[in-house]
Amino acid sequence: MKKKVLITYNMLRPGYADLMEKYDVTFPPEGRESFTYDEVLDMISEYDALQSMFNFPVDKKLMDAAPKLKIISNYAVGYDNIDVSYATQKGIQVTNTPDPVTEPTADQAMGLLLALCRRISELDRRLRIPGAVKVELLANLGLSLYGKTIGIIGMGRIGQALARRAKAAGMHIVYHNRHRVDSAIEEKYQAVYLPLDELLSVSDVVSLNAPYNEETYHLIGKRELSLMKEQAVLINTARGPLVDEQALVEALRDKKIWGAGLDVFEFGDYPLPALLEFDNVVMTPHTGTQTIDVRHEMAAYVSRNIIHFFEGNGPVSKVNLK
Ligand code: GLV
Numbered sequence: 001m002k003k004k005v006l007i008t009y010n011m012l013r014p015g016y017a018d019l020m021e022k023y024d025v026t027f028p029p030e031g032r033e034s035f036t037y038d039e040v041l042d043m044i045s046e047y048d049a050l051q052s053m054f055n056f057p058v059d060k061k062l063m064d065a066a067p068k069l070k071i072i073s074n075y076a077v078g079y080d081n082i083d084v085s086y087a088t089q090k091g092i093q094v095t096n097t098p099d100p101v102t103e104p105t106a107d108q109a110m111g112l113l114l115a116l117c118r119r120i121s122e123l124d125r126r127l128r129i130p131g132a133v134k135v136e137l138l139a140n141l142g143l144s145l146y147g148k149t150i151g152i153i154g155m156g157r158i159g160q161a162l163a164r165r166a167k168a169a170g171m172h173i174v175y176h177n178r179h180r181v182d183s184a185i186e187e188k189y190q191a192v193y194l195p196l197d198e199l200l201s202v203s204d205v206v207s208l209n210a211p212y213n214e215e216t217y218h219l220i221g222k223r224e225l226s227l228m229k230e231q232a233v234l235i236n237t238a239r240g241p242l243v244d245e246q247a248l249v250e251a252l253r254d255k256k257i258w259g260a261g262l263d264v265f266e267f268g269d270y271p272l273p274a275l276l277e278f279d280n281v282v283m284t285p286h287t288g289t290q291t292i293d294v295r296h297e298m299a300a301y302v303s304r305n306i307i308h309f310f311e312g313n314g315p316v317s318k319v320n321l322k
Contacts, residue, residue, distance in 0.1 A: 003048040003310060008056045009034040009075065015299025018307060023049070041065055049306045051075060058082040063090055071309050073302045074319075076289075077101045077158075078239060080212040084320050094319040095305040098157055100297035101289045106161035108288040109207050109237045110169075112261030116233055116282045117143040143204075143231065143258065146170040151203030153219070154210030154238065155181050155191070162207060163189040174199050200227040205235060212239035220244065225251040233259045237288045240266040249274040252281065263288050
């Protein structure tokens with residue numbers, strides 16, 4: 001009998017072709033974006049594999065309802081939506097998608113940074129309203145990136161992809177990471193390791209590229225924001241709860257920092273309403289990997305993780321059970 005795979009979200013189909021050929025794959029019904037948690041809970045007992053999305057909680061209750069489940073193939077590099085230690089206890093393999101998300105997420109960070117520092121989205125907005133923009137040489141002043149220092153917090157794949165972009169833009173690179181990276185990587189980007197507080201006080205741009213876990217919750221709060229330069233900007237393309245969003249609102253109100261570029265928010269899909277007041281905040285709704293190409297690549301990648309796991313044939317991007 002064919003193995004059964006449950007996909008929680010209705011994604012573009014081409015990337016799933018191999019998976020659909022080999023297994024019995026269930027997608028949400030046409031016209032629906034996704035299954036609800038309760039629907040998945042009702043169905044999961046019959047499935048051998050689950051493809052979850054970064055915003056879909058895979059908790060103890062769900063895994064306890066899934067006696068056949070062997071693999072959770074997460075459609076994301078981040079897996080904070082999954083109780084990985086419980087999956088490990090139950091012998092369930094968890095996998096993620098590091099390769100396809102690295103470059104687009106670094107693009108998003110760079111895009112937010114440019115849009116913020118050159119006031120691109122603010123001026124675009126104003127130009128659409130008659131009389132709302134001043135066309136004067138000393139109006140609309142932004143910040144240059146060339147020669148400035150970017151502090152990258154989380155020097156993994158995405159952090160390094162951002163370092164490559166920042167270096168091309170003529171920036172100096174400092175970084176903070178749980179462990180210092182190889183000296184070859186430091187040399188490649190001429191990146192200098194710094195303790196967090198020092199990074200915050202010397203950087204003109206602080207970019208968050210670390211995973212979300214207990215250690216990184218509110219990594220940037222009131223104290224950390226107060227260490228940043230007044231002309232510094234904060235970029236977050238990682239996970240919302242890395243930043244204490246209320247503290248960020250206050251820091252912006254008190255002009256403790258120059259601005260922020262955010263692709264993720266602390267309390268779900270939307271920012272705190274107070275953030276909407278600021279022209280010096282550029283926001284996108286967690287679209288770091290949202291390109292046509294990457295959506296196809298991620299579908300193929302989550303599929304390959306499942307196929308290679310069941311067939312023992314080729315690499316699987318394992319989060320646990322190495
Ligand atoms: C996106 O947020 C991801 O974790 O890949």
